[in-house]
Amino acid sequence: MNFKKQFNEGLLTKNPVTVQLLGMCSTLAITTSLFNGIGMGLSVTIILICSNMLISALRKVIPNQIRIAAYITIIAGFVTVVDLVLQAFIPALSENLGVFIPLIVVNCIVLGRAEAFASKNGVLASAVDGLCQGIGYTVALVIMCVIRELLGSGTFGGGLLNGGEGIRIIPAQFPAMQMVMPVGGFLVLGFVIAGSQWLMQHLEKKNKKKEAAK
Amino acid sequence: MVTEILGIIIAALLSQNFILVKFYGICPFMGVSKKIDTALGMGMAVTFVMALASAACWAVNWLLVKLNITYMQTVAFILVIATLVQVVEMFLKKSIPALYKALGVFLPLITTNCAVLGVVLVNVQNNYNFLLSVLNGAAGGLGFTLAIVLFASVRERVNKADCPECFKGFPIALIAAGLLALAFMGFSGLSIS
Numbered sequence: 001m002n003f004k005k006q007f008n009e010g011l012l013t014k015n016p017v018t019v020q021l022l023g024m025c026s027t028l029a030i031t032t033s034l035f036n037g038i039g040m041g042l043s044v045t046i047i048l049i050c051s052n053m054l055i056s057a058l059r060k061v062i063p064n065q066i067r068i069a070a071y072i073t074i075i076a077g078f079v080t081v082v083d084l085v086l087q088a089f090i091p092a093l094s095e096n097l098g099v100f101i102p103l104i105v106v107n108c109i110v111l112g113r114a115e116a117f118a119s120k121n122g123v124l125a126s127a128v129d130g131l132c133q134g135i136g137y138t139v140a141l142v143i144m145c146v147i148r149e150l151l152g153s154g155t156f157g158g159g160l161l162n163g164g165e166g167i168r169i170i171p172a173q174f175p176a177m178q179m180v181m182p183v184g185g186f187l188v189l190g191f192v193i194a195g196s197q198w199l200m201q202h203l204e205k206k207n208k209k210k211e212a213a214k
Numbered sequence: 215m216v217t218e219i220l221g222i223i224i225a226a227l228l229s230q231n232f233i234l235v236k237f238y239g240i241c242p243f244m245g246v247s248k249k250i251d252t253a254l255g256m257g258m259a260v261t262f263v264m265a266l267a268s269a270a271c272w273a274v275n276w277l278l279v280k281l282n283i284t285y286m287q288t289v290a291f292i293l294v295i296a297t298l299v300q301v302v303e304m305f306l307k308k309s310i311p312a313l314y315k316a317l318g319v320f321l322p323l324i325t326t327n328c329a330v331l332g333v334v335l336v337n338v339q340n341n342y343n344f345l346l347s348v349l350n351g352a353a354g355g356l357g358f359t360l361a362i363v364l365f366a367s368v369r370e371r372v373n374k375a376d377c378p379e380c381f382k383g384f385p386i387a388l389i390a391a392g393l394l395a396l397a398f399m400g401f402s403g404l405s406i407s
Contacts, residue, residue: 183393
């Protein structure tokens with residue numbers, strides 16, 4: 001098992017958001033404050049690890065023809081658990097994320113990993129895969145949140161730091177409200193994906209130079 | 215009642231557009247919007263399934279409330295939607311082959327479209343009755359179609375544009391979608407009450 005490679009894939013080269021372009025509904029909709037981003041990221045990570053493990057454990061029992069239906073049912077079960085736990089213990093997060101918590105069921109990342117990885121690999125490897133992909137998703141969400149919150153409300157760490165108000169960086173009269181509205185979601189995601197593509201092209205060039213020097 | 219109906223239609227089509235304002239169904243919005251005619255096909259298929267799913271899930275929810283197991287909503291709804299999509303596919307193949315040919319490829323994709331599960335959950339949250347649920351489903355689907363067809367026509371042009379290497383493909387399409395969302399923000403004050 002190659003943990004470092006899996007981690008690297010989840011975080012950069014096969015990042016679920018910026019490279020595989022999966023689960024964009026939640027990425028665009030809830031990244032308006034750091035609190036939402038981290039909460040959503042962790043919820044998806046937990047669901048990914050659990051569903052990956054269970055699906056991997058059951059991979060020889062589930063008949064091939066109805067596998068998608070079986071996966072969706074398993075995922076929906078875990079999503080319901082997380083939904084109820086959040087409602088009971090972190091009601092503020094549950095209220096902010098609203099319908100996007102139950103919508104994790106149809107988040108392509110979870111079903112995608114079930115089909116592409118968990119159905120072919122062992123339980124432990126699948127758990128690691130879920131963790132790595134989940135971290136990649138969370139990091140992408142957090143980057144989106146930080147940019148949108150800074151430009152849109154002028155704060156950092158909204159919902160978490162400074163008693164929930166966030167630390168003010170730009171004076172209240174300057175921020176562009178549009179950045180925390182739908183428009184900002186599309187624009188910022190466009191720039192984040194462009195940034196990650198640039199970074200990967202840059203790294204590839206560097207590697208080639210290194211090899212050429214050898 | 216009439217104002218309520220009109221209000222739902224206007225909200226679902228313009229001021230609360232499913233894609234550009236509420237972000238349901240971004241995956242097909244980005245994935246199936248390279249050509250106008252495929253976008254139109256996808257939009258019609260989604261509208262059809264959304265209206266049907268709204269009706270079916272209204273009944274299922276009524277049953278769940280009666281049995282006092284509303285915590286099973288997410289699981290029940292997704293199973294109903296998956297079954298429904300399968301049934302619709304088989305029914306169309308058998309009885310309306312022309313429509314099946316037009317929608318065929320898109321039908322299986324709709325199960326994992328958040329717009330369908332999204333509209334069902336919104337209906338339940340707002341306590342819509344049967345008529346309003348179906349109406350919200352159909353109008354939401356039309357809003358989806360409007361956005362995806364508009365975006366497909368923008369995208370056909372954007373793809374030919376000369377932009378920096380790292381913006382090629384998805385990033386520039388997302389920025390175009392952002393501008394479209396900006397246009398739809400103009401409708402945000404629109405409401406009938």
